Amino acid sequence: MTTPPIDLNIDAAALGKVAVLLGGGSAERPVSLMSGNGVLAALRAVGVDAHAFDPAERPLQALQADGFDRAFIALHGRGGEDGTLQGALEWLGIPYTGSGVTASGVAMDKTMTKRVWGTEGLPTPPYLALARAELTRERIRQIPDELGLPVIVKPPHEGSSIGITKAVGYSDMQGAVDLALGFDDELLFEQCIDGPEVTCAVLGQGESAVALPVVEIRAAGGDYSYENKYVSNDTQYLFGTLPAALEAEIQQLVLKAYRxxxxxxxxxxxxxxxKADMKPFLLEMNTSPGMTSHSLVPKAAQAVGIAYPQLCLWLLAQARLDRR
Incomplete structure (x- = not known):
């Protein structure tokens, strides 16, 4: 077993009364419920006084009224991962897990994230960002000429592969746009990078942050869809498939992107x-990753000897506020 890269010596009782925020009203509610219930059970198993709290069913002010000392955010998507919830918790004075207001807001917007990374020359696929009003049939037809085919069409403020299409031909473009516009008023069109899909988790903050092992994802038909993420058991998650030098390069790139x-x-x-040269291209940063039985952060943590309950406890212990 690899030595864990973080200190797991934590007094669960000292963390006080904890709200596990789950559910919510975003398109990712079903995933959030799976994540949140997993976290809730794990925290209770290690002695934390943890309680489920669904912001779709109770006002956030009840967190203060009920005497919660900190919050574990297991919400995904809008209203949970985009800085709005973080801002509310700042106002209430309740420390919370994960990134603060600004980082959450920027990372939730895939287009803005790419712009930030671009300022420092971090590699990300060529893209176009177009508003609803710009998406005439003629403009949609031009996009493959500019980016090449296939084109990945995304609503930039959603996660869990919701609303995403891989358009392999001109005839696929209009349907892909119509689907994505059901979730967003500005769309992200990305050049498709042909090759392996990987993910890399980070724990910590600033210079003390550490990257966990890189996971290669092999989904059925090469399509890491919502179904293949959360329902199917056919998707493979593999460790150690990359050369050591490439894995280290990816980890350093991800740490830079995170910081x-x-x-x-x-x-x-x-x-x-x-595939041609195995050059890595960043797609997005998830600041409230999934914690379901299929989720990738728990798998990567397990690979370095951090069990799921330990991971949940450590994350909870890192809860804090932006304001000092």
């Missing part, structure tokens, strides 16, 4: 490796 966004606590970057 550049100002993330803290934890996060997970998704990347594609170009």
């Amino acid at each position: 550049l966004l100002g993330c803290r606590g934890w996060g997970r970057a998704d990347l594609m490796l170009r």
